Amino acid sequence: EIVLTQSPATLSLSPGERATLSCRASQSVSSNLAWYQQKPGQAPRLLIYDASNRATGIPARFSGSGSGTDFTLTVSSLEPEDFAVYYCQQRSSNSWTFGQGTKVEIK
């Protein structure tokens, strides 16, 4: 099973700052990686698929990059509504796994 490790566990930033979140896979997942945002009491929302493609309706301040084992989610300028938990996710050999999440909190 492929393990996804996200870092940091918590990111403390102010609105307007840039957020950089990391996701590392235990073996190559090519570009088969997605990112989700989850706010308290809500279901996850798909942000990025195939490592770098924004999902429908996702603002341009969200971007994804990477391939193989190292991936990054960047929020160029944090809006108040962006403070949430972010998860990466992959699929391989008909098994899906999520990272443990990165919480982006207001500093």
Add this chain to the structure above:
Amino acid sequence: EVQLLESGGGLVQPGGSLRLSCAASGFTFSSYAMSWVRQAPGKGLVWVSTISDSSAFTFYANSVKGRFTISRDNSKNTLYLQMNSLRAEDTAIYYCAKSRGFGTTDFDYWGQGTLVTVSS
């Protein structure tokens, strides 16, 4: 508008059974794989099971293999999860989720979830 509405959660004793349902609307249900993902209180997301569009293929996490069964009724636009031999560690919110496309990694729509509590 895509909508996924889970139901069937509740309190069940260890060793008991429960059947979750997910009613889908707003898209051609029979054309997409569907999945269940769970989240224990205060914890992260964990994939549980996936079923292909025609039910030809089913996949399970090792933690639920042999105890849970995923199925679907395309005539009713409904996804199911039969959960047997429930354990305390199965306590979680269970989300149903739609695959974005054939063979894709990600889930583009999620329901609001149904809470399953396994406790005596």
